[in-house]
Amino acid sequence: MPSAEGHRPPRPARSARSVRRGRPTIEDVAVLAGVSRGTVSRVLNGGRNVSPGALTAVRSAISKTGYVANHHARSLVTHRSRSVAFILSERQERLFEDPNFATLLRGCTQALAEHDMPLVLAIAGTDEDRKRVSRFVAAGHVDGVLLISTHSGDPVVEELASYHVPMVACGEQPGHEVRIAHVAADDRGGAQQMVRYLRSTGRRRIGTVTGPLDGPGGAQRLAGYRDVMGDEAAPELIAHGDYSEASGMTATEELLRRAPGLDAVFVASDLMAHGAMRALARAGRRVPDDVAVGGFDDSAAATTTEPPLTTIRQPWSRISHEMIRLLLSQIDGEPPAAVILPTELVIRGSA
Amino acid sequence: MPSAEGHRPPRPARSARSVRRGRPTIEDVAVLAGVSRGTVSRVLNGGRNVSPGALTAVRSAISKTGYVANHHARSLVTHRSRSVAFILSERQERLFEDPNFATLLRGCTQALAEHDMPLVLAIAGTDEDRKRVSRFVAAGHVDGVLLISTHSGDPVVEELASYHVPMVACGEQPGHEVRIAHVAADDRGGAQQMVRYLRSTGRRRIGTVTGPLDGPGGAQRLAGYRDVMGDEAAPELIAHGDYSEASGMTATEELLRRAPGLDAVFVASDLMAHGAMRALARAGRRVPDDVAVGGFDDSAAATTTEPPLTTIRQPWSRISHEMIRLLLSQIDGEPPAAVILPTELVIRGSA
């Protein structure tokens, strides 16, 4: 081991740093304004306890030098990155094509931008991705996490929760030990809305095509259907899909086979409703005359069907804003919370 | 001014830092492994010139402590953030709904993930957004910028270019002083492909619905149409749209009015082609019997038309990978470059 006794050259004063090319630092601003780093820092952080003279001197020095604070230096000491990760725990590439997802992503980006915080997009599809994302969050890259996970029992949820990083999920996260803050549309209430509407138009043999029941949406929408149908929710009226158009078609064909007297279908997503209408057309049933069709999502697909789709609109824009609000409040030390937002019935031609 | 002569309490040795709670630092790992910070740092950065003994000691200390390097501390000294911004210069919210955009975003995220770099999403729609994004890039938050700008003369382009931050655009950026690295699909070649195919099936009165001509795609696709049509590209065969479904419909109606003998239309986007087919149906023309329709994009919309759309597929996945490749090479000091990728004709039922 080398001797601890070292020669100690006099440490040069901080202001004597050699003139560097490159971005101006807080020191450059301080020198130009004729004040100390501390004063510049005070101006940068709200300008409390700074004399008017110093304030204007610093401000003009900042604009003269084009100074922008170095984000990493600041984060190093504040332990805050002022950015948030949008984590997509989804193996299926399909999600990216989902217009609801697009709205959510856009809404979150914009809501964060209002707080001058950027959004970092991360995909945790494969196991390797998951490790990457874990490391990423662990490295202190972000102050909080927005979690978009559509299937239950997702390992990434537990993993991130173990870091105790502020986190808000989109939709309930069933099957997780940890209670996780979340924002969700009222899937169950929305389904009730739709089925109640179908009944109000005189339909009685109302079938349903569900989404995957291991996801929060799928189970809740089926529950809403059952709430309204009560005893009339016979097993032959319930068929399962996976949110894809093709599955909507095959499920509807199955429904028609099992319950030929069907006069309405509540389909748990617009994309599947697309498939359902195709199946109905193929079976020679007219929409809405013979069979009424109700969708869910109010996606772009809802207006391109013939007739256009009566559906349930989820408040995606509000959802994203609520997610951000919840996340920021958690970052500020508030406890996690859950928010459920109401849906809206959009009546078009199919029912 | 306070006296420069201050009492100087002895600076405590670095390793004598009080025991903190919180994430382990490189120092903690060093102490546990019985080596110095320098050695740990060497292990972290490739392990050159480290003895096997030290290497294993450090590695086990890392896994024992669960150490993850603090990203901000590292960036502060390396002047590298190891992340990239995906900047969306778009006022229209429509872009987010565009499946091509989704593919691009996903592709970029994944390609970056392979290099262990996160993608930061930023929207520069309004002027205020633009300032925000500028400040963001200026603060050294990212090493490079992926620019998605669909309209020419975008001020954000010049602004970012002035920072000399590595940048790669998606699509050519016409009307800019600065030569900007970019990756684009061969719009012109793709349009030629389609029109040539329409001619090969015997069509002669081929009209076109263009996109906005101030964007790179719109102009190039029209040019490709003209290349093949030559003198036959009469003015009455050319109508303009804005990539929306509605505009495709009205432009096609206009075309039918001006040139009733039309036997094919090359529509510069699938969404507009959707509208075109609706207009044709309304006018009583059968597709493809009376009028063939060729689209562009091979979007999800292309398979939901009846008949499904013959279209041009853009290599979005390759585009995103090329953008990342180009950007990373620029970050490593290579000069900017441009890449044009070939398109592919996808024959379905509409032509």
Add this chain to the structure above:
DNA sequence: GCTGATTCTGGGAGCGGTCCCAACAGCATA
């Protein structure tokens, strides 16, 4: 044995900020 060259290692100096404390001016109060 003595040289050099080649690993390997420790630790000081800094990256560019924020935080904090002591110092000081200015003023009211005792």
Add this chain to the structure above:
DNA sequence: TATGCTGTTGGGACCGCTCCCAGAATCAGC
């Protein structure tokens, strides 16, 4: 005049890394 308080200021210490340099250890060749 002595004392306290408040608003303002400078600058040292530090955040957790990487970089660099000097020095120790090892090894080859003479």
